[in-house]
Amino acid sequence: MTTLQDCRARDAADPLRPLRDLFVLPDGVTYLDGNSLGPLPRAAAARIAKAVEHEWGQGLIRSWNDAGWFAMPQRVGDRIGSWIGARAGEVVATDTTSANLYKVLSAALSIAAQDRPGHRVVLSERSNFPTDLYIAQALCAERDCELRLVEAEELPAALGDRVAVLLLTHVNYRTGAMHDMAALTRAAHEGGALAIWDLAHSAGAVPVDLHAAQADFAIGCGYKYLNGGPGCPAFLWVHPKHADRFSQPLAGWWGHAVPFEFTPEYRPAPGVARYLCGTQPVLSMVGLDCGLDALDASLPHGGMQALRAKSLALTDLFIGLVEQRCGDAGLRLVTPREHADRGSQVCLAREEGAYAIMQALIARGVIGDFRAPDILRFGFTPLYVGFEDTWNAVEHLRQVFESDEWRQARFQQRHAVT
Amino acid sequence: MTTLQDCRARDAADPLRPLRDLFVLPDGVTYLDGNSLGPLPRAAAARIAKAVEHEWGQGLIRSWNDAGWFAMPQRVGDRIGSWIGARAGEVVATDTTSANLYKVLSAALSIAAQDRPGHRVVLSERSNFPTDLYIAQALCAERDCELRLVEAEELPAALGDRVAVLLLTHVNYRTGAMHDMAALTRAAHEGGALAIWDLAHSAGAVPVDLHAAQADFAIGCGYKYLNGGPGCPAFLWVHPKHADRFSQPLAGWWGHAVPFEFTPEYRPAPGVARYLCGTQPVLSMVGLDCGLDALDASLPHGGMQALRAKSLALTDLFIGLVEQRCGDAGLRLVTPREHADRGSQVCLAREEGAYAIMQALIARGVIGDFRAPDILRFGFTPLYVGFEDTWNAVEHLRQVFESDEWRQARFQQRHAVT
Numbered sequence: 001m002t003t004l005q006d007c008r009a010r011d012a013a014d015p016l017r018p019l020r021d022l023f024v025l026p027d028g029v030t031y032l033d034g035n036s037l038g039p040l041p042r043a044a045a046a047r048i049a050k051a052v053e054h055e056w057g058q059g060l061i062r063s064w065n066d067a068g069w070f071a072m073p074q075r076v077g078d079r080i081g082s083w084i085g086a087r088a089g090e091v092v093a094t095d096t097t098s099a100n101l102y103k104v105l106s107a108a109l110s111i112a113a114q115d116r117p118g119h120r121v122v123l124s125e126r127s128n129f130p131t132d133l134y135i136a137q138a139l140c141a142e143r144d145c146e147l148r149l150v151e152a153e154e155l156p157a158a159l160g161d162r163v164a165v166l167l168l169t170h171v172n173y174r175t176g177a178m179h180d181m182a183a184l185t186r187a188a189h190e191g192g193a194l195a196i197w198d199l200a201h202s203a204g205a206v207p208v209d210l211h212a213a214q215a216d217f218a219i220g221c222g223y224k225y226l227n228g229g230p231g232c233p234a235f236l237w238v239h240p241k242h243a244d245r246f247s248q249p250l251a252g253w254w255g256h257a258v259p260f261e262f263t264p265e266y267r268p269a270p271g272v273a274r275y276l277c278g279t280q281p282v283l284s285m286v287g288l289d290c291g292l293d294a295l296d297a298s299l300p301h302g303g304m305q306a307l308r309a310k311s312l313a314l315t316d317l318f319i320g321l322v323e324q325r326c327g328d329a330g331l332r333l334v335t336p337r338e339h340a341d342r343g344s345q346v347c348l349a350r351e352e353g354a355y356a357i358m359q360a361l362i363a364r365g366v367i368g369d370f371r372a373p374d375i376l377r378f379g380f381t382p383l384y385v386g387f388e389d390t391w392n393a394v395e396h397l398r399q400v401f402e403s404d405e406w407r408q409a410r411f412q413q414r415h416a417v418t
Numbered sequence: 419m420t421t422l423q424d425c426r427a428r429d430a431a432d433p434l435r436p437l438r439d440l441f442v443l444p445d446g447v448t449y450l451d452g453n454s455l456g457p458l459p460r461a462a463a464a465r466i467a468k469a470v471e472h473e474w475g476q477g478l479i480r481s482w483n484d485a486g487w488f489a490m491p492q493r494v495g496d497r498i499g500s501w502i503g504a505r506a507g508e509v510v511a512t513d514t515t516s517a518n519l520y521k522v523l524s525a526a527l528s529i530a531a532q533d534r535p536g537h538r539v540v541l542s543e544r545s546n547f548p549t550d551l552y553i554a555q556a557l558c559a560e561r562d563c564e565l566r567l568v569e570a571e572e573l574p575a576a577l578g579d580r581v582a583v584l585l586l587t588h589v590n591y592r593t594g595a596m597h598d599m600a601a602l603t604r605a606a607h608e609g610g611a612l613a614i615w616d617l618a619h620s621a622g623a624v625p626v627d628l629h630a631a632q633a634d635f636a637i638g639c640g641y642k643y644l645n646g647g648p649g650c651p652a653f654l655w656v657h658p659k660h661a662d663r664f665s666q667p668l669a670g671w672w673g674h675a676v677p678f679e680f681t682p683e684y685r686p687a688p689g690v691a692r693y694l695c696g697t698q699p700v701l702s703m704v705g706l707d708c709g710l711d712a713l714d715a716s717l718p719h720g721g722m723q724a725l726r727a728k729s730l731a732l733t734d735l736f737i738g739l740v741e742q743r744c745g746d747a748g749l750r751l752v753t754p755r756e757h758a759d760r761g762s763q764v765c766l767a768r769e770e771g772a773y774a775i776m777q778a779l780i781a782r783g784v785i786g787d788f789r790a791p792d793i794l795r796f797g798f799t800p801l802y803v804g805f806e807d808t809w810n811a812v813e814h815l816r817q818v819f820e821s822d823e824w825r826q827a828r829f830q831q832r833h834a835v836t
Contacts (some may be wrong), residue, residue, distance in 0.1 A: 024475040033479045040475035048470050048701065049463065056647055057442040057458035061451045061785060064835035069648060071834070096696025098670030099517060126682060131671035131696065134684035138669040142560070149682065174680075223697070229474055230487060230700035251556040252516030253549035260835060262592075262790050264544060264567065266552035278514025278549065279641070282648035283466065284699030367479060372680050416489070417482035417678060 002321060007387040010317075015301050016310055020384045022294045023227070030389045030396075032368045035173075035201055035345050035379030038227030044290035051286045072285050073233070073254075073276055079292045080226065080235045083304065084199060084218065085209030090237055092272050093288060094280055095250075097200055097221050097234040098131045103248035103275050104217040104236060105136060105165065108194045109143050110246045112164035116192050119164035120145045123193070125152055129173045132198055136167055152177065156187050163193040170208070171201035171343030174371050176315075176335035178206060178343045182213040189214070200224060203235070204295050205311070205344040205381070207304050210237060217242070225344065225381060226295060228288030236275050243271045252277035298383060310382035311344040314390055318346050318378060321394040329401045334375065345379045347371075359411035360400045366393045420739060425805040428735075433719050434728055434800055440712045441645070441802045448807045448814075450786045453591075453619055453763050453797030456645030462708035469704045490703050491651070491672075491694055497710045498644065498653045501722065502617060502636065503627030508658060510690050511651045511706060512698055513668075515618055515639050516549045518654040521666035521693050522635035523554060523583060525656070526612045527561050528664045530582035534610050537582040538563045541611070543570055547591045550616055554585055570595065574605050581611040588626070589619035589761030592789050594733075594753035596624060596761045600631040607632070618642060621653070622713050623729070623762040623799070625722050628655060635660070643762065643799060644713060646706030654693050661689045670695035716801060728800035729762040732808055736764050736796060739812040747819045752793065763797045765789075775818055777829035784814045 011017060024040040025031060031039055055067040064070045077091035084091075094100070105122070112119050122136050126149040133149070140147045150158045152172075159166065166188040171178045185195040199220030202208050204227075210218055218237040222228035247268040253259045254276035257267045268274035298307055319333060334347040350357065351374060358370040368378040378393065400406050429435055442458040443449060449457055473485040482488045495509035502509075512518070523540070530537050540554050544567040551567070558565045568576045570590075577584065584606040589596045603613040617638035620626050622645075628636055636655040640646035665686040671677045672694035675685045686692035716725055737751060752765040768775065769792060776788040786796040796811065818824050 024471075026476045026478070029478070031478060037474075037479045037482075039478060040470065045467065045470050045475070049467055052458065052463050052466050052647075052705075053442075056455075057463070058444045060444070060447070060449060060457060061455045061787065062780070063648070064455075065833040069835075095513070095517070096670065096698075098672075098696035099513070099668055102668055128682075129671075130674070130677075130680050130682060130684075133682050134669045134671060134674065137684050138665070138667045142667060229470075230481070231697040231703070232699055232701075234696070247556070249556045249560060250517055250520055251552045252514065253547075253552060254516075256548070256552065259548075260790065262548050264546075264548060264551050266548075266555050278516035278652070279649040280514075281650055281699035281702030283650075283701040283705060285649070287470075287701060362480070369479065372678065415483040 007391040010387040028365045032378040034381035041294040100219040100236040107246045124167045159191040169198040176345040222288045227291030232284040232288040250277040314380040356406040356411040360406040425809040428805040446783045450796040452799035459712040515652040518637040525664045542585045577609040587616040594763040640706045645709035650702040650706040668695040732798040774824045774829040778824040
């Protein structure tokens with residue numbers, strides 16, 4: 001039986017513990033929703049204020065050069081690249097995950113059409129994050145391709161059949177299950193398909209090595225485990241062997257070889273810069289830069305290896321405590337127990353009341369989120385979540401059931417964003 | 419002969435003069451580049467700090483509901499709509515101008531393909547802002563259409579010939595020339611074409627009435643005359659008669675009818691909301707909201723009618739003073755003298771040294787910008803530019819020529835962003 005004292009002892013012994021102080025964590029809140037929106041890095045308020053008051057206010061248009069705004073998509077992209085096994089110059093921070101998927105899937109389909117004209121299927125997982133499926137639907141309709149959706153376990157078998165592109169999210173948003181990126185990419189290539197990986201729930205959360213996995217394209221999100229702030233720019237990686245082969249359809253001026261020559265003919269920039277389109281939101285990009293500072297602060301403490309070890313320890317602890325203390329609450333563990341198959345979150349399903357249960361938890365200061373129709377989702381970001389936090393979360397969950405308070409009408413009322 | 423005293427008297431009599439105090443204008447700077455990046459509204463620093471520290475820092479994920487982040491694209495879009503003759507619910511603030519053009523041009527081509535299958539030309543102006551041409555090139559290649567570029571005066575004649583879409587920027591970025599939106603839209607419709615208007619240099623700068631002009635689609639920029647801050651979200655308008663006819667290819671989850679149901683099938687939201695795609699940069703969107711506050715502050719002083727009158731007075735004054743005081747400097751007026759044909763900027767061409775002349779002006783605190791190959795561009799935003807500012811700008815220009823300082827090597831060195 002794990003006790004609160006055990007958890008406190010583990011916090012005291014945790015070498016990553018000091019990193020928690022890099023974040024603003026409101027009093028009375030146990031924040032287990034960093035997989036939806038990471039918290040505010042403490043240094044960000046001053047840095048964003050400087051961008052507003054000094055760079056915008058005093059520098060005005062000159063800050064495109066003087067404050068380095070112009071180079072931010074590449075500079076911030078390189079910083080993200082260091083966490084996902086990309087090399088310098090291969091990643092840009094820009095636009096949204098959805099728009100970036102549109103770009104890379106479009107390029108991948110163009111490459112496939114040239115190299116494997118008979119391959120006209122985009123293969124994905126039925127439970128992939130919906131925006132990935134929506135974008136794929138739209139592009140498949142345009143390109144006269146088929147979007148084929150299967151269950152995770154059916155993927156290897158489905159890869160044989162005229163698949164042009166395998167499109168997967170590395171860590172599933174609803175279950176926390178993690179794919180074997182290298183194995184599935186290998187299987188895709190053997191079947192003649194390219195592999196696109198959505199790293200929304202991976203970047204900064206789990207070890208990713210795009211080059212080692214020989215992936216073809218990747219996209220991901222800045223505001224989850226990269227702690228870049230609400231709606232900050234997403235990112236995009238293209239394997240250098242593909243980068244110059246095709247331009248993408250969102251061919252705006254920022255992807256031009258010489259944007260400030262203002263020539264009427266589009267000529268794509270070399271490399272991943274051609275995946276830029278329009279002017280990026282600087283203030284939100286500065287937030288992302290601050291989030292990466294906080295992540296980089298883990299490097300002297302072991303970096304991703306230490307983060308991953310703690311993440312697994314936290315999710316193991318959470319699973320164990322839920323079983324130990326909420327064993328009769330009707331909760332079903334959705335997230336895989338195998339470490340190799342698990343991201344940095346734990347999802348529990350409950351047939352009745354999942355939404356209201358999460359609302360009751362949030363009212364108690366334990367913030368996770370609900371994912372329709374029946375999922376309670378808890379994200380564990382080892383940069384700032386501790387072992388005692390994990391104990392507290394389960395204790396509140398236990399009390400929500402013990403008190404039956406989740407049945408109160410106020411917890412049933414749906415919000416716009418759930 | 420206009421004198422400095424005349425200019426001071428006009429400032430003293432200007433009913434819009436108090437609005438200048440709503441902006442941060444650095445000491446020693448005469449800012450004539452608000453058509454590239456509007457200055458910082460004084461209230462924005464505190465408002466953005468609140469979004470960072472309170473909404474992100476304390477509210478965390480709850481702020482999507484509690485701070486109204488979720489509804490911002492529509493709420494801010496409606497505010498923009500009030501300045502361009504759109505009705506409530508017809509505009510969204512989102513993404514970039516380039517991405518938004520991709521969406522509306524795609525929808526327009528789909529409508530044209532259905533209504534006028536023989537019409538397969540996108541007609542635009544050779545000197546349109548390049549990103550508009552690049553996006554049109556990419557989409558025309560995809561849709562097997564032709565992008566036809568003509569000079570402004572050739573537009574009416576070119577409209578007869580199988581044109582599907584007329585794509586124009588209302589006020590030209592290089593010349594400051596303004597099209598007659600109603601007349602060209604009427605001519606487009608008579609020839610069986612739809613009309614898309616890029617309002618990047620119009621929204622907040624000149625009177626625009628999309629419904630009166632019977633336009634079909636419009637897009638525009640938030641960080642120029644709307645003063646929304648570097649790279650803040652752009653906007654998009656679709657005439658309600660078209661809004662539900664087609665979904666656009668950037669079919670991400672934010673354009674879904676029920677995004678938080680997480681259904682695997684895309685079902686577009688009714689109306690313009692289907693033109694949303696991914697999560698928007700909240701901090702940059704808050705900046706845009708502040709820019710609109712400053713613009714709305716002109717309403718008790720006469721709103722657009724007063725702004726337009728002052729804008730024309732300022733650009734008239736600038737043109738007159740340049741002729742009076744720099745008459746032998748080899749400058750050629752590019753911007754039309756006719757009020758009806760002029761936006762809110764004045765452009766001067768000079769065969770030799772335009773880049774260096776602008777750098778010398780900037781070193782003196784007069785900030786305009788250079789547009790390749792030979793244009794000196796001066797934006798006049800009546801919210802914060804005054805008559806004495808205009809005098810000062812021309813006086814510095816005169817001194818730059820008199821001293822020949824623009825020939826110094828330091829002014830020849832090109833920056834990344836020019």
